[in-house]
Amino acid sequence: MSDCIFCRIAAGEIPAELVYEDDLVLGFRDLSPQAPTHVLIIPRKHIATLNDLQPEDEAIVGRLYSAAAQIAAREGLAERGYRTLINCNADGGQTVFHLHLHLLGGRQMNWPPG
Ligand code: 5GP
Numbered sequence: 001m002s003d004c005i006f007c008r009i010a011a012g013e014i015p016a017e018l019v020y021e022d023d024l025v026l027g028f029r030d031l032s033p034q035a036p037t038h039v040l041i042i043p044r045k046h047i048a049t050l051n052d053l054q055p056e057d058e059a060i061v062g063r064l065y066s067a068a069a070q071i072a073a074r075e076g077l078a079e080r081g082y083r084t085l086i087n088c089n090a091d092g093g094q095t096v097f098h099l100h101l102h103l104l105g106g107r108q109m110n111w112p113p114g
């Protein structure tokens with residue numbers, strides 16, 4: 001989708017600091033980091049929200065999480081911990097409508113989230 005900012009990042013049309021790449025997903029640093037490590041992991045395929053997941057996308061979702069764990073390990077976060085989350089639609093706080101998994105770490109996270 002040419003009007004989707006994350007599709008454009010995946011296509012290399014908009015620069016991003018890539019930290020992970022494979023056949024299904026890529027990870028890059030958030031432009032407005034909310035923690036010392038804040039990486040977004042996205043599918044190469046355009047999926048607008050979690051609501052739009054199809055049964056055939058299950059492998060992609062699994063890969064989002066295994067990529068997050070690999071990135072967390074590389075960033076030295078595995079032992080102390082980190083948070084992964086997906087925002088969905090307005091109440092969830094989603095602002096970019098291309099599915100993405102946030103990986104946040106390097107500070108103590110709060111609960112409940114805001
Ligand atoms: P959401 O609120 O949809 O869950 O998260 C969208 C995230 O994308 C936000 O944390 C925002 O800072 C990040 N973001 C928006 N535009 C860009 C961009 O062009 N490049 C990067 N690296 N991050 C972006």
Ligand code: ZN
Nearest residue numbers: 004007046098
């Ligand atoms: Zn997209």
